[in-house]
Amino acid sequence: MIIIGSDHGGLTLKTALISYLNRRGFEVTDAGTNGGASVDYPDFGQKVAETVVAGGAESGILICGTGIGMSIAANKVPGIRAALVTDVFMARMAKEHNNANVLVLGGRVLDEQKACDLVGAWLDSTFEGGRHQARLDKITALESKYS
Ligand code: RB5
Numbered sequence: 001m002i003i004i005g006s007d008h009g010g011l012t013l014k015t016a017l018i019s020y021l022n023r024r025g026f027e028v029t030d031a032g033t034n035g036g037a038s039v040d041y042p043d044f045g046q047k048v049a050e051t052v053v054a055g056g057a058e059s060g061i062l063i064c065g066t067g068i069g070m071s072i073a074a075n076k077v078p079g080i081r082a083a084l085v086t087d088v089f090m091a092r093m094a095k096e097h098n099n100a101n102v103l104v105l106g107g108r109v110l111d112e113q114k115a116c117d118l119v120g121a122w123l124d125s126t127f128e129g130g131r132h133q134a135r136l137d138k139i140t141a142l143e144s145k146y147s
Pocket of ligand 1: 007008009010041064065066067068069070
C-alpha cells in the first residue's frame with residue numbers, strides 16, 4: 001500500500017501518479033487534496049507521514065509546488081525519512097542509501113513523465129543496508145535526543 005498526498009500545487013501531478021501506480025499494480029490510498037482550492041501542505045504531509053509510521057502504508061508520496069514544504073513537514077514526524085528528489089539518480093539513492101519511506105516531488109518543477117520515472121526508480125530500488133543502516137541509526141538517535 002502506498003499513500004499519496006498533495007496540496008493544490010501538487011494536485012495535477014498526484015492524479016497522474018495515481019494512474020501510473022495503478023497501472024503498475026500498486027494499491028494506492030489518496031490522502032487528498034482533491035480540489036483546486038488553496039490548502040496548507042503541512043496538513044497533508046502530516047496525514048501521509050503519520051500513516052506511514054503507524055504502518056498503515058509501506059511508503060508515502062508527497063507533492064507540493066516545489067516539494068520543499070512537504071519535505072520539511074514530513075521530516076518532523078519521528079521515523080519518517082522523506083526525500084525530495086529531482087532526478088533519477090537521487091530517486092534511486094533515496095532508497096539505496098537513505099531508505100526513504102516518503103518520496104517528495106515538486107508539482108511545479110516536474111513534468112508527468114519525469115515524475116513517473118522518479119517514482120519508478122525509487123520503487124524499483126532496494127536499500128543496501130550495511131554502512132547505510134549505521135548512518136540511519138545515527139539519524140534515529142538524533143531524533144530521540146530531541147524528542
Ligand atoms: C503553495 O503555493 C506552495 O507554497 C506550496 O505548494 C509549496 O511549494 C511549499 O513548499
